[in-house]
Amino acid sequence: KNEVEQSPQNLTAQEGEFITINCSYSVGISALHWLQQHPGGGIVSLFMLSSGKKKHGRLIATINIQEKHSSLHITASHPRDSAVYICAAIQGAQKLVFGQGTRLTINP
Amino acid sequence: GAGVSQSPSNKVTEKGKDVELRCDPISGHTALYWYRQRLGQGLEFLIYFQGNSAPDKSGLPSDRFSAERTGESVSTLTIQRTQQEDSAVYLCASSLGLAGVYEQYFGPGTRLTVT
Numbered sequence: 001k002n003e004v005e006q007s008p009q010n011l012t013a014q015e016g017e018f019i020t021i022n023c024s025y026s027v028g029i030s031a032l033h034w035l036q037q038h039p040g041g042g043i044v045s046l047f048m049l050s051s052g053k054k055k056h057g058r059l060i061a062t063i064n065i066q067e068k069h070s071s072l073h074i075t076a077s078h079p080r081d082s083a084v085y086i087c088a089a090i091q092g093a094q095k096l097v098f099g100q101g102t103r104l105t106i107n108p
Numbered sequence: 109g110a111g112v113s114q115s116p117s118n119k120v121t122e123k124g125k126d127v128e129l130r131c132d133p134i135s136g137h138t139a140l141y142w143y144r145q146r147l148g149q150g151l152e153f154l155i156y157f158q159g160n161s162a163p164d165k166s167g168l169p170s171d172r173f174s175a176e177r178t179g180e181s182v183s184t185l186t187i188q189r190t191q192q193e194d195s196a197v198y199l200c201a202s203s204l205g206l207a208g209v210y211e212q213y214f215g216p217g218t219r220l221t222v223t
């Protein structure tokens with residue numbers, strides 16, 4: 001069993017739908033990252049959070065430390081949101097443990 | 109401003125040869141990370157530097173892998189006697205400090221193919 005599990009592995013939705021991607025982890029963490037990997041391979045950091053909720057535009061990330069679970073939500077999804085979304089748990093000071101990623105496809 | 113840069117962008121090498129991959133972090137970023145992404149797989153942590161010190165080398169797959177960093181700037185990842193299973197995209201990231209406090213900025217990666 002991976003230390004960081006994401007679900008679903010693949011998600012296809014229609015433009016405008018509300019999207020939820022889940023991340024569960026079994027290790028002790030200091031914080032958690034959500035990353036976006038574009039089809040061309042570039043990786044962008046979306047959020048880093050250690051408690052509660054963060055919002056940026058149409059993206060919302062939440063974390064429940066007690067339940068060792070985080071979610072990434074996308075409201076009013078758009079085809080340009082199509083990408084692989086990766087959660088990464090931060091162990092100790094610096095080590096990142098990555099989930100396998102969720103491939104999101106938004107159809108027009 | 110300039111982001112994280114990596115070179116070369118692509119490298120094809122014969123099995124058994126040594127390769128050196130380079131990462132130029134964002135100026136002022138004290139922390140630097142190396143990751144690997146094999147085809148169709150997730151990211152793997154390899155090593156991180158705080159300044160030019162590497163406190164955690166536990167992610168390096170074998171003793172054929174080594175990394176150095178000059179001060180708080182350029183880092184090189186060296187793979188000796190490359191094997192086909194080393195084929196992957198090698199990604200570098202930098203940040204202002206601790207991974208749990210500062211976000212990481214990723215480079216475009218070096219695609220390594222070992223034939």
